[in-house]
Amino acid sequence: MSLPDATAEPTAPLSPDARPAPSLRDLFVGFLSVAVVAFGGVLPIARRAVVERYQWVSPEEFVELVGLAQFLPGPNIVNLAVVIGGRFRGPVGALVAVLGLTLVPMAIVITLGALFTRYADVAILRDVLAGLAAAAAGLVLAMAGRMAETIWRRPTVHAAAVAFAAYGAVAGLGLPLVPVMLTIAPVSVALAWWQIARAARKSGAP
């Protein structure tokens, strides 16, 4: 999973009128086709579908929409479906896109969960699940690493300090998320503001 460069200036304007707007059915089928083949991360698959196959949004728009989906609370890919569906077909479009994305995978995950619970006594299934869990944990670590690459490209002390503070508070100290976020987020945003302001002064911008 890749992250858009948060400090970069966005580029192309949004122009949904330039392309034929997808119908409700297109939205449902489109997001369904993304969801059922997306294992361990939907975003790369979603990009291939909505940018390349269906051409609902341009590559630049996609980066911007992902930035928005990640900034907003809630599941990123669900937020992305809401924004894309809503842009073309209003509230109903947003709903249809989200249902396309979630309904069938929900049925699948519940079926798998039921099967695993039903046969939980079978030793080999427990072992398979343990192996899956270990591999899945690695997947999340790799995702954090991939996202951190955007920081390494232009390293700042503040970004590294914020990342380590959030990590240490939750993983090291086991603190609850809400107070941790309410403490770190304002400080981090203020530091970013100050940094952007300083960069603007240096480059002579107003």
Add this chain to the structure above:
Amino acid sequence: MKVDPIPALVAHFLMISLFAVGGANAVLPEMHRQVVGAGWMSDAQFAQAFAIAQASPGPNVLVVTLIGWHVAGLAGALATTLAMCGPTCLLAYAVGGAWHRFRAARWRRALQAGLVPMTIGLIAASGTLLAEGAARSYGAVALTLVSALVLFFTRLSPIWMLALGAAAGALHLI
């Protein structure tokens, strides 16, 4: 448990969803803390639910569906999923239009630049706690490390590492 757990589940995931900047993976430790703390699931059950959700196609928020299902059946699954996605969807819809208008605004860029490193730290914390939950043997730890390194350094689809994990488990290597 005699008390109907669904209201508590809904309240829990409503709150969690509003802090899920960076997606469901960023709030896994908090889910774990509350779900295991409430006695709804054990450590291992939580790790397994996450594994099943990862092994299924679809958004990784489905771990929430599975937690709800585990605690309170189908009604629980629907309730937790709706609590986790409903309000944030409304917010995303409302903000969707405005976000683009303010794309050059300094506050918008500061918000984005400020929240990204925090999200990264939180997702790394999730990975660490999941790895601890899954680390029942040296084999499991090794598998986590291999999976993390391969998926970080290559563009291999995650499904292959999940398949490797399942195979290693079936062969009693974990």
